[in-house]
Amino acid sequence: MFMKEKCERVNPEQIENLLQKAPAAENITRMSAVFQALQSNTRLKILFLLRQKEMCVCELEQALEVTQSAVSHGLRTLRQLDLVRVRREGKFTVYYIADEHVRTLIEMCLEHVEEKT
Amino acid sequence: MFMKEKCERVNPEQIENLLQKAPAAENITRMSAVFQALQSNTRLKILFLLRQKEMCVCELEQALEVTQSAVSHGLRTLRQLDLVRVRREGKFTVYYIADEHVRTLIEMCLEHVEEKT
DNA sequence: TTAGTATATGAACAGTTGTTCATATGTTCA
């Protein structure tokens, strides 16, 4: 098998070294899944509401003006990636932001987009 | 028009207040686009390489083992959202991470997924 | 100018996603 031609900037050893220091393939895939979850307007709105106050499904439904089904599906996605967590409270299911990483994540992104005028 | 029935936890005034403190619809949409860009394995790998060292397209091509076209398309997406920036250097086009927000963003996500054993 | 290298772009196709509708499950209280 022939090696592909390399341009003069390419240093195979250095690239090998950089690849070793990069996250494992498995974690890249997990991160993809997390960002994938954060890529929906509905799910982002849910997170920015939960960031202020934990809420049950019907509160979110009221606030977001989408169907209960859509909220529930969205919450499941967030839950499966441990971006939000759940607590039962009588007949209500109360959702809240899982941890500070999640807050920082969405806040960094907000700052990034707010920066552009 | 009838108001939808509300569950006892719903406080319309409070919800109104929470909505006002949430990011504007425009910024939610921008964030969606950013997270959407971060949701691809290829683009994530690009960012985690650029995080270590600025690189030209052919270096990335070598490192990622995808076609030059895929790298270039990926870089365009990242560039359009100001996640990476470009500098011409002779015949090479050198890409680098745009700013600290972007570093923090991907590092928070990595920490989040690394936490789960 | 021309050849060769480096990068960008458009089209197109397979694969993936978010929503809604319909329905199921779970909880409370009378």
Next chain:
DNA sequence: TGAACATATGAACAACTGTTCATATACTAA
């Protein structure tokens, strides 16, 4: 126990995405 409320889930369809292929553009050196 049953009625009413709260939440979850499965199916299905339209819309969107990432890659490749083919080709265009840009820069350099001879």
